[in-house]
C-alpha cells in the first residue's frame with residue numbers, strides 16, 4: 409500500500425474527508441489515505457492546488473473532523489482528544505502573530521494560557537528566543553520585524569509548547585524567493601535541533617526537496633508516491649509524479665524488445681535502449697521519462713567507446729535548436745526532433761567559452777546513457 413511503513417510514530421489509517429459538493433452530492437477532498445510518519449522526520453505533503461493537502465493537515469491538527477479513518481500519534485488515538493488537548497501545534501502561513509503583543513509575549517501566550525508557572529514560562533520563552541536567535545528583539549512588536557524574523561517568532565511560539573507534532577502550512581509562503589531559500593535551511597536546523605516530528609504542506613517543490621526527509625506527492629485526494637527527495641526525483645513511479653517534479657521529457661512508445669537484461673522502446677523519434685529489464689510484455693504501451701540534465705548535446709555525434717553508450721543509433725536523435733534559455737549555471741535547449749516534438753536538454757555551463765557553442769537553428773545531436781531513463785507503465 410502506498411505510504412505504509414512499519415515504524416509509524418504518526419499513523420494515518422484510511423483517512424477520508426468528504427465535503428458537500430455544489431450539486432448537493434459528496435466530494436472527497438481526502439480519499440482513503442494511509443500513511444506512516446517516522447519520529448523526528450520532516451515530512452512534506454506536496455501537490456497541486458486543490459489536491460487535499462490542507463484538508464489532511466487540518467484533520468491532523470484537529471481543526472476538522474475526519475469523515476472516517478483514524479489518526480494515531482505515539483500510540484494514542486487523536487479522535488479521543490479535544491483539539492486543545494492534542495500534543496500538536498500548527499504554524500500558519502500568515503503566522504497569526506498578535507500585533508499588539510511583543511515578541512516575548514507572543515511566544516509566552518500559549519504557555520500562560522496553559523497555566524504554567526511564571527518561572528517555567530520565562531525559562532521556555534528565553535530558550536526559544538535563543539533557539540531562533542531573536543533574543544535582542546524580545547520587546548519588539550511583530551510589525552517592527554522583517555518577514556523572516558516574524559516567521560522565526562511564529563516558529564518559536566509553535567515550539568514553545570513542546571509539541572510532539574509540528575504542522576507547518578506553507579511555512580515560507582509569505583517570504584520572497586531569496587529570503588525563502590535562506591530560511592529553508594535555517595528552519596530545518598531549528599526543527600532538527602529540537603527533534604520534533606514535523607508535517608508540512610507546500611505546493612513549492614523546491615521547498616519540499618530542500619526541507620523534507622520524505623515527501624508524499626498528492627493528487628486528487630490520494631497520495632501517489634512517498635519517498636526521499638532523491639527517490640521522488642530519480643525514480644518516479646507514475647507519469648503524474650515524473651511530470652510534477654522538476655523538468656522532464658515524457659515520450660510515449662511501445663515495448664519493442666523485452667529481455668531480462670535490457671529493453672528497447674520504440675517512440676516516434678527515438679528508439680530507446682534501457683539497460684535493465686521491466687515488468688511488461690512486447691507491444692505494451694509505455695512512457696519513457698528522461699530528465700533534461702541526463703541528456704548530452706553537441707554539434708557532433710557521440711564518439712563510440714568514449715562513454716557508456718547504447719548500441720547506435722539507439723538513445724540518440726538529431727534535431728535543430730529551436731529555443732535556448734540561459735540560466736547562468738546551465739542552459740536549457742529545446743531541440744526539435746524530426747516529428748516536430750521538442751526534446752528539452754539541459755547542459756551545465758562548466759566552461760566560459762566552450763568549443764561546442766550551440767545557438768538558434770543549429771543542427772545538434774542529443775544522446776543519453778542506458779541508465780538515464782525511467783520507464784513508466786502507469
Ligand code: ATP
Nearest residue numbers: 427428437455456457458459460461462463464611
Ligand atoms: P491549496 O494548495 O490551493 O491550498 P490544497 O491541496 O490544500 O490546495 P484543500 O484546501 O485541501 O487543497 O482542498 C481540497 C479540495 O476540497 C478542494 O477542491 C477544495 O475546494 C475543497 N474544500 C476544501 N475545504 C472545503 C470546505 N470547507 N467545503 C467544501 N469544499 C472544501
